[in-house]
Amino acid sequence: MTRATKTYVSETVSRLKPSGIRRFFDLAASMEGVISLGVGEPDFVTAWSVREACILSLEQGYTSYTANAGLLELRQEISSYLSRKFGLFYRPEGEVLVTVGASQALDLALRAIVNPGDEVIVVEPSFVSYGPLVALAGGVPISVRTNGADQFKLRPQQIEEVVSSRTKALILCSPNNPTGTVLNQEDLAAIARLVEKYDLLVISDEIYAELTYDEPYTSFPAVEGMRERTILVSGFSKGFAMTGWRLGFVAAPEEVLQAMLKIHQYTMMCAPTMAQYGAIEALKNGEHDVDEMRKSYRRRRNYFVQSLNDIGLHCHLPGGAFYAFPSIASTGMASEQFAERLLLEEKVAVVPGSVFGASGEGYVRCSYASSLEQLQEAIKRMKRFLSRL
Incomplete structure (x- = not known):
């Protein structure tokens, strides 16, 4: 075989599609005057006390590796946080792992549990990395399509329609x-009965758990019988406005956690030391800052979702995170066409729903993690765009 016909890239990686979000970010970045509703990132700066704790750790020379699992003090704070917020208890010494963002935690979880050919159920619309991470772990992602008429809630019968003897796990994101x-709690309890019935593991991505607005949050491992079946993935990026710090964590039964730690040892060694010191401060003293952010997001959500409905883009009221997911069916356009024209004609960047799976077609994702003034201007531009169609 000559070099002209030979490829050194693995077939698995060759088959992966690049993130559909990036294309619109790159296009928006090349234009002036764009209002971006595409970025899945808080518009708040990390709290000063957290930044100060990081600076102090550098001044004191704490620049070496930590334990592979992370600083014990941080793992203790994570354990305490999960206990007081969600009624969960995980031993810091064997059931908590500090990771480089929740993204690495998801990767470790899948690689630790998936055998070649195992099926993993991915609930659509889904975060863009779930399916590719399953494939990179040697598994087969199996999509379950939720629908807008039911506010995109996962129902037990949807799991039963796709579960098979090869199904190993289910990825939830709430x-x-x-x-x-x-x-x-009622939704999760119904899902839990199916998890037990089919002997599944659940990877519960709870990175947005701090950002819920209308009712108390229920963590999936807090549902009766689910702690021993759940890998809880979370982190500091969203609720604590620490995206660039790249710090996440996992809480899981010891057998699974230690398998993940084994992979982490070989691929990452440990999470950044100074970021870990910042996270300790965030968990100890950051609750007020989180409360203020949550209140601000709730006000923006209420304004933005109502405004979307007022201009003719039907949108359910999201209970958490900082995304609205309006239907664009009334425009007759596909999601990608709508997003591209809105960007080019009115300089408003949104993400086509189709990048989150087939069930996202006909919708766009809009982040309301922007100032109220920017959201108001975005609505004005979107209304003008719709009036020309």
Whole structure:
């Protein structure tokens, strides 16, 4: 075989599609005057006390590796946080792992549990990385399509329609990215019965757990019988406005957690030391800052979702995260066409719903993690765009 016909890239990676979100970010970045509703990131700066704790750790020379699992003090704070917020208890010494963002936690979880050919149920619309991470772990992602008429809630019968003898796990995300949908205690209990019936593991992505607005949050492992079946993934990026710090964590039964730690040792060693010191401060003293952000997001959500409905884009009221997921069916356009024209004609960047799976077609994701003034201007531009169609 000559070099001209030979490829060194693996077939698995070759088959992966690039993130559909990035194309619109790159296009928007090349234009002046764009209002971006596409970025899945808080518009708040990390609290000063957290930044100060990080600076102090550098001044004191804490620049070496930590334990592979993370600073014990941070793991203790994570354990305490999960206990007081969600009624969960995980031993800091063997059931908590500090990771480089929740993204690495998801990757570790899948690689730790998936055998070649195992099926993993992915609930659509879904965060863009779930399916690719399953494939990279050697598994087969199996999509379950939720629908807007039911506010994109996962129902037990939808799991039963796709589960098979090869199904190993289910990935849940509540509050959901991109829909903002929150599964309440009753929803989760119904799903839990199916998880037990089919002997499944659940990877519960709870990165937006701090950002819920209308009812108390229920963590999936807090549902009766689910702690031993759940890998809880979370982190500091969203609720604590620490996206660039790249710090997440996992809480899981010891057998699974130690398997994840084994992979983490070989691929990452440990999370950044100074970020870990910042996270300790965030968990100890950051609750007020989180409360203020939550209140601000709730006000923006209420304004933005009502305004979308007023201009003719039907949108359910999302219970959490900082995304609205309006239907664009009334325009007769596909999601990608709508997003591209809105960007080019009115300089408003949104994300096509189709990048989150087939069930996202006909919708767009809009982040309301922007100032109220920007949201008001975005609505004005979107209304003008719609009036020309």
